[in-house]
Amino acid sequence: MNPVKPAAAAEEATREGRETLTVVDNRTGKQYELPIRNNTIRALDLRQIKLNDNDFGMMSYDPAFSNTALCKSSITFIDGDAGILRYRGYPIEELAEKSTYLETAYLILHGELPTSQELEEWTYHITHHTFIHESIKKFLDGFHYDAHPMGMMISTIAALSTFYPDAKDIFNAESRRKQTWRLIGKMPTLAAFAYRHSLGMPYAYPDNDLSYTGNFLNMLFKTTELTYRPNPTLERALDVLFILHADHEQNCSATAMRNVGSSHVDPYSATAAATAALYGPLHGGANEEVLRMLTEIGSVQRVPEYIKRVKAGEKKLMGFGHRIYKNYDPRARIIKRIADQVFDLMGRNPLLDIALECERIALEDDYFVKRRLYPNVDFYTGLIYQTMGFPVMMFPVLFAIPRTSGWIAQWEEMLLDPEQKIARPRQVYLGQEERSYVPIEERTRHLSRSQSVGGL
Numbered sequence: 001m002n003p004v005k006p007a008a009a010a011e012e013a014t015r016e017g018r019e020t021l022t023v024v025d026n027r028t029g030k031q032y033e034l035p036i037r038n039n040t041i042r043a044l045d046l047r048q049i050k051l052n053d054n055d056f057g058m059m060s061y062d063p064a065f066s067n068t069a070l071c072k073s074s075i076t077f078i079d080g081d082a083g084i085l086r087y088r089g090y091p092i093e094e095l096a097e098k099s100t101y102l103e104t105a106y107l108i109l110h111g112e113l114p115t116s117q118e119l120e121e122w123t124y125h126i127t128h129h130t131f132i133h134e135s136i137k138k139f140l141d142g143f144h145y146d147a148h149p150m151g152m153m154i155s156t157i158a159a160l161s162t163f164y165p166d167a168k169d170i171f172n173a174e175s176r177r178k179q180t181w182r183l184i185g186k187m188p189t190l191a192a193f194a195y196r197h198s199l200g201m202p203y204a205y206p207d208n209d210l211s212y213t214g215n216f217l218n219m220l221f222k223t224t225e226l227t228y229r230p231n232p233t234l235e236r237a238l239d240v241l242f243i244l245h246a247d248h249e250q251n252c253s254a255t256a257m258r259n260v261g262s263s264h265v266d267p268y269s270a271t272a273a274a275t276a277a278l279y280g281p282l283h284g285g286a287n288e289e290v291l292r293m294l295t296e297i298g299s300v301q302r303v304p305e306y307i308k309r310v311k312a313g314e315k316k317l318m319g320f321g322h323r324i325y326k327n328y329d330p331r332a333r334i335i336k337r338i339a340d341q342v343f344d345l346m347g348r349n350p351l352l353d354i355a356l357e358c359e360r361i362a363l364e365d366d367y368f369v370k371r372r373l374y375p376n377v378d379f380y381t382g383l384i385y386q387t388m389g390f391p392v393m394m395f396p397v398l399f400a401i402p403r404t405s406g407w408i409a410q411w412e413e414m415l416l417d418p419e420q421k422i423a424r425p426r427q428v429y430l431g432q433e434e435r436s437y438v439p440i441e442e443r444t445r446h447l448s449r450s451q452s453v454g455g456l
């Protein structure tokens, strides 16, 4: 192999301004020129790199998809280093200030802000799909009083598919539109009913004269009053929180939505899968974990000791760190402002001082600075939700409701993209070579293996 040749070819490619990547396989000395599009190479282009004709060809290995673009998308833009988040080009800060959740959901799903007539129609359709079939209440009744509401949500969202078999018609735009109204309309109802079930309270039905978040508060907190009137500050605070949570490009739950949806299952089943992905403590369940962590720390004086345990690898500082943001999460900044408004109205959450101290220490400490760990969206939301009267277990549900619009947009974009197919990654198989079946009486126990499964 002549090492000079590939380098010369690469220089030539540069001179000619070719948008390509030259790869040299040092095992064979062969070189390959791979096209670059949008600053990426296609993983399938690696397949031509072979040791010989019988070789399957090169793959890329990327556990957790840390450096793999799953799709092309025009929904949400994030610049993690600069701390930028935009939906369809609009900065999150402007939307949080000027828009409403339903308008933002329209934008995310349709690509453009609605005209007043479009917004009116959209709001009408969502509002008129807030009721759920009475039989769903029977499922909810079957859960224990202390069932986690996310478990109840996952089950009841999946169950919706059995009520709407027309949802299987996924390549029919009219059907997709209808399921979109239903999903966005019914999520708050399912969530509120799950909450009321845990309290043993009768379900409060939707009030279609109220806003999206106003009605949600009504279904959660209405007691004996004839008409529930939401507090406008809390209604707006929740609406802004919903805007901030509406989409976040290819995170774990959006990827679940796309992957499950790529089998062409109905959108309710895919949304149930996305909700399950969100439930985990590393994703949307983090807001719940933050509250539990702050409660465990218990006082400002005990923060340094807790941080010490985090640095020793015993604990995580929940609500800190992000795969994409290596700067302050722009949503966390807005959330801090909302927190002030809610605390002014409802009184200061006593855990706030502990949270502020965690943030102060972490932003100065070498461990966090070196790893570029900043507060993420979940760090302060729990404090707001708790102050608004939500129990801790409801926090991830408050993430799932608004994220539904993002999930549906991601799902629809995937379905309509001619380059997308059923998701089916590859693996690097490192297991046993072929071997013959051993009859049970001839098998001997391998000590190391039995020890690794707890001595069984």
Ligand code: CMC
Binding pocket: 251, 281, 282, 283, 284, 285, 286, 310, 315, 316, 317, 318, 319, 320, 321, 322, 323, 324, 371, 373, 376, 377, 378
């Ligand atoms: N506390 C302490 N150390 C951390 C934390 C944390 N919260 N997050 C990351 N690290 C460390 C991690 O141990 C690793 O250290 P080292 O290089 O010594 O091994 C380094 O920082 C890089 O972290 P990573 O785990 O490779 O990062 P990731 O991109 O795989 O994980 C994350 C991202 C969000 C899962 C992680 O930061 C985390 O677990 N944070 C706490 C949970 C959380 O707040 N999740 C909400 C995320 S934002 C909302 C959402 O998407 O739902």
